[in-house]
Amino acid sequence: MPIFLEQPPYNPKGPDGQGWNRLSLNAHGGLWDECGLMPTNHPTLFEAMTGRQRWGTFDPCVGRGECGNCPVQQRYLTGEGGLEWPEGVPLLLARVRPWPSPPGSLSGGLTAGRSNLELHAWNGGPPLLETNWTGVLNAARQGAREGLAGATVSWCWFDQESEAFWVARFHPAGDEAHVRTTVDPAATRHELYAREDGPRLAVLTCQGACAHDAYHLRHLAADLGDRTATADQLTLPPPSLPEQLPGVPLITLSHGDKGTVLHRPQSRSYGTSTVRIDWDVPYDQGTVTALVAHTVRLTAAI
Ligand SMILES: [Zn+2]
Ligand SMILES: [Zn+2]
Structure with missing residues (x-):
């Protein structure tokens, strides 16, 4: 993937074709090399996660193009500098917080278009973590070190409060989860287990197409197996399930x-699908959180 994004070639004729360099001392200014591991917004995060970086809106390179010795690349390769995920929380709501522009500045200067991210529980509340776009990129990277299963990112949306998107992590024990599938003409049944010899956690019955991949069900199983049933979760009623989630196109929940029903109309990858979920685990906050994380992963942008 492109990491060092060289500034576009200098055109001595200048943007007006009339020899701008003779007229302006700024002819050489304003451009710099960029780092493809330092995204600054949702589109460049998407480019960095999919290896499609182009020069334009990444942060400037700090290593003069010597990427092999660069701490930015080291942190990316080793998966350091990602996120300290709160235990047992598969899904976070990321809110984009623009940097304030300096007082008296009309254009915003160097802070224009720059932002940090606040990460909240999926159903709101105070921020649990603060990070930047590189923090999410490094957290999304899979397999860089033991226990780093990576994460995925939804499409973004704007609501009254800010620009926002979901970050759903994959479960480090997702590969150990077990799904027993039986196909009959009317429906496909999937029984979920966090471990092969563990208790059954849920049964999904897919009518129409199976609008998911095998790994989606394994990560749902792993999340259900690790629901942290704190006293709060046992006494509080489960959060009400939204009928639709922002940033999650087309899927409806009830x-x-x-049981719980998840409906998804025909998409590019799958046919129309209705999934009924019968829970063996209690239907509580942990279960609803795992379900919402599953729904986000099903339609993740990346
Ligand atoms: Zn660099
Ligand atoms: Zn299915």
Whole structure:
């Protein structure tokens, strides 16, 4: 993937074709090499996560292009400088917090377009973590070290409060989870276990297409197996399930006497699908959080 993003070639004719360099001392200014591991917004985060970086809105290179010795690349390769995920929390809500512009500045100067990220529990509350775009990029990287399973990122949206998106981590024990699938003409049934010899956690019945991959179910199983059932979660009623989630196109959710139902119309990857989930685990905060994280992973941008 491109990491060192060299500034575009200097054109001595200048932008007007009339020899701008003769007229302006700024002819050489304003451009710099950029670092493809330092995104500054959601589109460049997407580019960095998918190896499609182009020069333009990344932060400037701090290592004069010597990427092999660069601490930015070291942190990326080793998965350091990611996020300290709160235990048992598979999903965070990222809110984009623009840097304030300096007083008296009309254009915002160097802070224009710059932002930090606040990460909240999926259903709101005070921020649990603060980070920047590189922190999310490094947290998303998979397999850099033991126990770093990576994360994925949803499409972004704007609401009354800010620009926002979801960050859903993969579960470090996702590969150990076990899904027993039986196919019959009417429906496909998936039984979820966090471990092969563990208790059953839920049964998913897919009518129509299976609009998921095998790994989606393994990570849901691992999250359900590790629900931290604190006293709070046992006494509080489960949070109400939103019918739709921002940044999650088209999927609708409902919960009633007959379990939880997730409906997804036909998409580029899958046919129309209705999934009923019968929970063996209690339907509490931990279960709803795992379900919402699963729904985000199903439609992640990356
Ligand atoms: Zn660099
Ligand atoms: Zn299925």
